[in-house]
Amino acid sequence: MKFGKRLKQQIEETFPTWRDQFLCYKELKKLIKLISSALPIAAEPTKYGKAEAEFVYMLNNEIDKFNAFFMEQEEDFIIRHKELQQRIKRVMDKWSSNGSRTEYNDEMAKIRKDVVDFHGEMVLLENYSNINFT
Numbered sequence: 001m002k003f004g005k006r007l008k009q010q011i012e013e014t015f016p017t018w019r020d021q022f023l024c025y026k027e028l029k030k031l032i033k034l035i036s037s038a039l040p041i042a043a044e045p046t047k048y049g050k051a052e053a054e055f056v057y058m059l060n061n062e063i064d065k066f067n068a069f070f071m072e073q074e075e076d077f078i079i080r081h082k083e084l085q086q087r088i089k090r091v092m093d094k095w096s097s098n099g100s101r102t103e104y105n106d107e108m109a110k111i112r113k114d115v116v117d118f119h120g121e122m123v124l125l126e127n128y129s130n131i132n133f134t
Contacts, residue, residue, distance in 0.1 A: 003134070004029070010131045014124055021069040023062055023132050031055040066132045073125050080118055087111055 004025055011022050034051040088111055095104040 007131060010127060014128065015121075018069075018124075018128065021065065021128070023066075024058070028055065028058060028062070031058065062132075066129075070125070070129060077118070077122060077125070084111065084115060084118065087114075 007023065007025050011019050014022075031051055031054055035055060087107075091104060091107045091111065095101075
């Protein structure tokens with residue numbers, strides 16, 4: 001599968017709010033084509049230099065965008081992980097003192113679902129990171 005199709009598939013399978021955070025592949029590819037078409041023309045070095053500078057500028061902006069987004073998500077995941085740990089502790093403390101078994105099972109089932117959702121989001125972030133790195 002070509003990279004552009006793989007990227008498009010990955011974007012479609014992720015959260016809608018993350019879609020703007022992926023690589024602007026088409027724009028970068030256009031600039032590469034412009035650079036490669038300008039390369040053989042030695043009479044116009046400024047056209048090549050301008051296209052190359054624009055590509056490097058855009059690529060650096062994309063890298064900054066990935067990094068900022070990843071760090072933001074990482075911070076959010078750290079907070080959510082701590083919240084899940086605290087919820088588990090509260091349920092364990094409450095149940096050990098005087099809670100009912102049914103309440104305990106219900107609360108733990110909710111927490112397990114949230115842990116599974118959390119794990120899924122972490123996998124999506126890992127995929128996001130891998131595809132943008134590629």
